[in-house]
Amino acid sequence: MHHQILPIPRKPYALNWLPERLIVSHYEKDYGAAVRSLNALRDRLAAMDLSSVTAAEMRALKREELSVVGSVILHELYFMNLGGDGKVPAVVATALERDFGGVREWRRQFIAAAQSLAGGPGWAVLTYSPYDGRLYNQIAIDHSHAMVGAAPILVLDMYEHAYHLEFGANAAAYIDVFMRIIDWTVIAERFLRTTGDGQRHEAQPSTETLPSISVEELRTVMKSEQQVQVVDARPRNYVSKDPDTIPDAVWRDPERVDEWCVQLSPDAPVFVYCAYGFEVGRSVTTALRERGFDARYIRGGLAAWYGAGGARAVRNRE
Amino acid sequence: MTMQQEIAPIAVRPSTLSGISERMIVSHYENNYGNAVRTLNAVRRDLAALDAGTSPYRLRALKREEVSLMGSVALHELYFGNLGGFRRAGPNSGLGRPDWHEVPDALAAQIAADFGSASAWRREFVGTAQSLAGGTGWVLLTYSRRQKRFWNQIATDHTQAAVDAAPVLVLDMYEHAYQMDFGTNATAYIDTFFRNVNWEAVLKRIEAVRKDQPLPNEDPSLTRAVPWLSVEELAAQIAEGSGVQIVDARAREHMSLNVDLMAGATWRDPDRVEEWITELTPHKPVAVYCAYGFDVGCNVTKTLIERGFDARFLRGGIAAWYASGGARAMRPSTT
Numbered sequence: 001m002h003h004q005i006l007p008i009p010r011k012p013y014a015l016n017w018l019p020e021r022l023i024v025s026h027y028e029k030d031y032g033a034a035v036r037s038l039n040a041l042r043d044r045l046a047a048m049d050l051s052s053v054t055a056a057e058m059r060a061l062k063r064e065e066l067s068v069v070g071s072v073i074l075h076e077l078y079f080m081n082l083g084g085d086g087k088v089p090a091v092v093a094t095a096l097e098r099d100f101g102g103v104r105e106w107r108r109q110f111i112a113a114a115q116s117l118a119g120g121p122g123w124a125v126l127t128y129s130p131y132d133g134r135l136y137n138q139i140a141i142d143h144s145h146a147m148v149g150a151a152p153i154l155v156l157d158m159y160e161h162a163y164h165l166e167f168g169a170n171a172a173a174y175i176d177v178f179m180r181i182i183d184w185t186v187i188a189e190r191f192l193r194t195t196g197d198g199q200r201h202e203a204q205p206s207t208e209t210l211p212s213i214s215v216e217e218l219r220t221v222m223k224s225e226q227q228v229q230v231v232d233a234r235p236r237n238y239v240s241k242d243p244d245t246i247p248d249a250v251w252r253d254p255e256r257v258d259e260w261c262v263q264l265s266p267d268a269p270v271f272v273y274c275a276y277g278f279e280v281g282r283s284v285t286t287a288l289r290e291r292g293f294d295a296r297y298i299r300g301g302l303a304a305w306y307g308a309g310g311a312r313a314v315r316n317r318e
Numbered sequence: 319m320t321m322q323q324e325i326a327p328i329a330v331r332p333s334t335l336s337g338i339s340e341r342m343i344v345s346h347y348e349n350n351y352g353n354a355v356r357t358l359n360a361v362r363r364d365l366a367a368l369d370a371g372t373s374p375y376r377l378r379a380l381k382r383e384e385v386s387l388m389g390s391v392a393l394h395e396l397y398f399g400n401l402g403g404f405r406r407a408g409p410n411s412g413l414g415r416p417d418w419h420e421v422p423d424a425l426a427a428q429i430a431a432d433f434g435s436a437s438a439w440r441r442e443f444v445g446t447a448q449s450l451a452g453g454t455g456w457v458l459l460t461y462s463r464r465q466k467r468f469w470n471q472i473a474t475d476h477t478q479a480a481v482d483a484a485p486v487l488v489l490d491m492y493e494h495a496y497q498m499d500f501g502t503n504a505t506a507y508i509d510t511f512f513r514n515v516n517w518e519a520v521l522k523r524i525e526a527v528r529k530d531q532p533l534p535n536e537d538p539s540l541t542r543a544v545p546w547l548s549v550e551e552l553a554a555q556i557a558e559g560s561g562v563q564i565v566d567a568r569a570r571e572h573m574s575l576n577v578d579l580m581a582g583a584t585w586r587d588p589d590r591v592e593e594w595i596t597e598l599t600p601h602k603p604v605a606v607y608c609a610y611g612f613d614v615g616c617n618v619t620k621t622l623i624e625r626g627f628d629a630r631f632l633r634g635g636i637a638a639w640y641a642s643g644g645a646r647a648m649r650p651s652t653t
Binding site for chain 1: 345350353451452453454474492494497498501
């Protein structure tokens with residue numbers, strides 16, 4: 001049972017005060033490493049001979065698994081609750097009022113809990129406990145410290161990789177930025193889902209009709225004998241900053257589809273990626289499909305490919 | 319009486335490291351190490367104020383924090399203390415081979431029996447460190463007094479010290495130790511760390527633990543034959559209004575990089591003592607500090623003492639002052 005890497009859910013260049021470089025490094029390196037470790041661990045566990053395994057090895061692997069699962073889920077929740085305007089909607093404000101005596105009081109407690117983790121590792125989490133029907137601010141010193149039976153509603157990563165690159169030791173400045181860019185619409189959805197009977201996980205019913213492929217599926221296809229064409233359709237300014245590509249991909253300017261689409265073979269599928277899988281790759285895929293190609297875009301783009309541990313190659317100059 | 323944890327001066331000259339920036343190591347010392355010392359003192363004050371009616375959960379929380387902070391303080395001091403060997407590990411150092419990638423022969427001889435060879439030890443140490451990338455922890459070459467042998471251990475937090483054992487080589491794998499210079503590239507950091515290990519200090523630690531002695535005190539100011547005072551003593555003098563005259567004697571190029579100085583201090587060019595010495599009051603004590611407390615402050619203090627002043631240099635310099643939470647002020651732009 002492999003965990004598929006989540007395409008980065010927020011445009012990394014659109015987060016006020018959190019630079020793209022920081023969030024992409026966090027996504028590809030830290031979150032990506034957690035997903036890869038989790039999959040490797042589960043392979044290992046699945047292949048283990050249970051009749052001969054020692055208790056120490058089982059314990060070590062299961063403890064790591066719990067920690068890495070925590071890391072994967074908390075990172076996904078963290079990225080997904082970024083990108084808003086920091087304004088608390090009424091439904092959450094009412095609950096914060098009830099459980100903390102007001103939004104401002106909750107905020108002070110949450111920030112203080114987060115700041116107590118400066119210089120060390122951990123997560124600050126607003127958690128809903130169905131057990132006693134209220135919200136708590138909890139800290140998790142490592143990825144496996146979840147409150148029993150409770151669901152995280154708002155997640156703040158206080159591991160130093162989340163801020164040191166940009167803010168140095170100034171955790172207070174990072175927390176301040178985070179509080180301003182919380183996407184409270186996501187928080188409200190999580191809160192309503194958790195307090196109701198709904199599913200806890202974030203998977204939205206997809207309304208997408210454009211065909212796509214995940215990075216894991218792409219890797220399988222590329223390993224097979226099947227002939228594939230992979231197009232790197234990142235905008236020109238992206239490629240000048242980061243010339244690496246997926247091996248065997250060719251870079252094509254997304255603004256000049258008509259000039260280069262004639263070079264593609266109509267008989268083999270075309271997989272198109274951009275930096276993060278938001279718009280550019282999709283619009284190029286749409287354009288190729290209109291011209292009769294069997295084109296799909298790659299969900300999560302190049303960042304998801306790297307995050308999943310995909311190989312990188314230096315782009316050929318033509 | 320509460321036991322006060324004093325700030326130890328940084329044991330390595332921050333500007334001499336190869337591939338590790340002064341900015342990062344000083345931030346590490348002032349912010350992370352300093353914060354651990356300050357928090358430990360706060361926890362101990364809280365503990366001292368407890369009485370018989372204190373609830374067990376509060377005692378437990380404070381005692382848990384105390385042992386963690388004590389670990390952080392000691393491990394940070396040992397970490398800074400085993401850096402700075404780059405310049406000394408050359409062909410004429412007598413420590414070993416000219417190639418500084420290699421573990422010196424003297425250390426190899428100590429650990430070969432427990433690991434098979436020095437390179438086997440290094441491989442395991444580096445691999446262990448890499449397994450902590452993106453997380454937190456320490457990697458230690460530890461000597462077990464109980465088993466009379468060396469082994470590599472990790473500590474995923476500050477409290478995971480081996481029982482009856484002493485760390486002789488300490489690598490900080492908390493992300494604050496490398497992210498500023500290396501981002502997520504922990505491998506490059508570990509490689510750079512090895513280039514900078516002060517093997518001489520490591521060997522002195524090994525010599526001590528093999529003889530069942532405590533680890534050596536690596537405070538560099540103890541080797542200076544000039545009277546000194548600690549940042550805690552200076553803070554106490556200021557608080558009791560002793561009229562101490564505080565001279566900021568950092569070299570001119572340091573001042574152009576840092577506009578802050580200690581609250582109440584006056585910057586004086588260490589190269590021009592003759593010009594400003596007449597402005598000091600002869601009958602009041604003088605405290606002299608430089609950036610880290612190695613040479614500049616000592617030299618100025620020596621000159622002042624020769625001229626009859628009651629002068630002392632500040633152990634650990636302005637970095638120790640900031641690390642202890644001392645106040646900072648903006649330097650007047652006219653001086």
